[in-house]
Amino acid sequence: MKRSVQLSVTESSSDEPRWEATLRPKDVKRDASSGEHHAGGGTGKTMRDHLLDTLKNLRKGELKEFKSKLTDLELEEGYDHIPRGHLENTEPVEILDLLVKHYGNDYAVKVTTMVLEAINQRDLAERLRSAGSRGEGLSSGGPSGARGGGFRCFVDRYREQLIQRVTAVDCILDKLHGSVLSGEQYQWVRSGSTNPEKMRKLYELVPSWDTACKNQLYQELKATHRHLVDELERQ
Structure with missing residues (x-):
């Protein structure tokens, strides 16, 4: 049994067809992107x-x-x-x-x-x-890591550059206060008269930090100095 669909186009003022066509199943190509199932990748998951x-x-x-x-x-x-x-x-x-x-x-x-x-x-x-x-990334959470050792290595490796070039120190300290820095440590670091001095004080505390603390500092650096972090990670 042959299967086909006949289409016709007429003018609204006339019942006479102006154009006719017959379509068979093999004449119609299905758009692969319209399917309900996706083969391979493209799951949309991170x-x-x-x-x-x-x-x-x-x-x-x-x-x-x-x-x-x-x-x-x-x-x-x-x-x-x-x-x-x-x-x-x-x-x-x-x-x-x-x-x-x-x-x-x-x-x-x-x-x-x-x-x-x-x-x-x-x-x-x-x-x-x-x-x-497949290279699917995490949509949120921790850093993807600096080249050659992750966020922990980043904080240690670029100590001097960060001390000299980080300017939003007070903003970073506010974010670290309570979770990484105690009230006393927060006040002590903020007592520095310049940003480099504050960063040096902060780095005096870093050796006692665990991975989570260094991760949080890395996150705040990315949030406040994204271009600097990207530049250092490309080195």
Whole structure:
């Protein structure tokens, strides 16, 4: 049985057709972009979405095992473990925030993958690794990291340049107050008479900071001096 569609166009003032055409199925090409299913990439998900989906795929016992392994996994030099107490009674969204806060975007993905493999969740690890290989970024959260070592290395590596060139020091101190700096430390750093002096005082405190604190400083530097950070990271 042949299938076809006949179309005709008429003028509004006449019933006589002005143009006729017969269409067969093979004459019509479907726009690939109009399909309901997408093959391959283009899922619209960020790496943050993939990380969260991965954590949500763990059952209660598996999530507990994940958190336990996360606190004793061997990390790259310059990174600290998330304190065990911070992970107690945490749900996937909270775990994701802790991962990004402590390790930054890229290393958070790597750490998650290593933990999954260590607890025999290799399918989830491979799925996450595949998403990462497609170059999908995290839409929010920690930094993507300076070239050659992440935000922690950035804060340490560019100490002199940041001391000399950061101008919005008071704004940064206001953001760090309460979460990174105590009230006494905040007042002490602000007592500097110039911006470089304030930055030197701030750097005197940096050696005692953990990864999360350096991450927060990096974030505030990006928020207030984006062009400077980009310039240094390109070096």
